[in-house]
Amino acid sequence: MRTLVATTGRILRQLRHDKRTIGLLIVVPNLLLTLLYFMFDSRIFNGLALTMLGIFPFLIMFLITSIAMLRERTTGTLERLLTTPLRKTDLLFGYGIAFGIAATIQAAVVSVVAYLFLGMDTLGSPGYVILIAAANAVLGVALGLLASAFAKTEFQAVQFMPVIVLPQILLCGLFVAREQMAGWLQAISDVLPLTYSVEALQEVGRFANPTSTMWRDLAIVGGAVIVALVAAAATLRRRTP
């Protein structure tokens, strides 16, 4: 527990020293949402903005995490950490919690902008939007930790973005409604976790109270996080060649 808290704090401290990254984390999603606001009429914008609130944290945290973890490997800090009392899960959960906190703040700011200034509207409470966005961020972190095990360089690490993240965005129902997809595409969509978080967000949009579908979808995202973290722990080897 002590080492988990220390590790979470250390990762947040690293982030705090990087003012420009913090700025980008907060400003970029708002700029993109504003762009969408001027591109689409308000009815389409509403659904789109809601979906984007789930996609931003997923995408951004995936990228940040895979680079951060790769840095731990290449600078030797990971090797040293593995000779200390730190448990492997402390490191993985430390990233999950630290970047989860950062993403929650990000989602809160973006939600305020979307609801107050861009006229986004949901029947359900904004609190659930932020909760789902945070779950998505943690999903991005978990997949990023896993992906970084297969990358030796930064070039390789960023390549995992189109491999792991992009298909989920294409097939989550943002571009083509899932019901209109060919059967095999829908089947792929069915096993991708982002599909469920997007569906959960749409449930918040359509219903005043949290639905059982929303809770089920959140549980599926949570399950995917755990599977990815367990796999990441398994690929994180104390002894290396």
Add this chain to the structure above:
Amino acid sequence: MENTAIEVRDLVVHRGKKPVLHGFSCAIPAGSVTGLLGPSGSGKTTLMRAIVGVQLVKSGTVTVLGKPAGDKQLRHEMGYLTQAPSVYGDLTVRENARYFAALYGLSHKEADAAIKDVGLEEAKNQLVGDLSGGQHSRASLACAIVSNPKILVLDEPTVGQDPVLRDELWKRFRGFAEAGTTLLVSSHVMDEANRCDRLLLIREGKLIADDTPAAVKASAGTDDLDQAFLNLIRAGETPGETS
């Protein structure tokens, strides 16, 4: 010999496809400074990685304080300085030291003491990424000694330090040993060998000498350690081979 802190027996390690250590054996006495000397690429880092338990080994055993290397309990007793500085460049010296202290359940007090020990008190609030090369590796050293470990494995700790600081660091190492810590310190600079209680001379993954500096010099018939190293290599080679 006194108590043995680290025992390596018939250690075989391959890195990539290359055999690096071929049946390496040695014993390192507790509470002493043992120098691991040898040319670059001879396997010093590989041996140290095996001792701290992060190296995949093919066969053989490494025992540290009576436990197999890498044992969970041992991780509370060891400090490891990697050859390339392994600290967070985007944290200050102090934040780095405090983080590593916290991993051992230690407070800010120990972290600040370690920073002082490596002579970085002036720079403690600077980002590690902004430090000079020598300061950077001392920041890394601070994180290795912060827990006051029973075993300190230091991979080329004095590289890039000016002579005055090098002297201070060696005095520090001596102090640790007097307090009961077992130190294994690698170097490819022979003049540091005289500071050690014992020397392990390694070449191409083989141990070519394991003795006190004086005895190594005596057996090589010279007072100069550089020359002694050369003599021992020549003596160990089969006739006809040249170096």
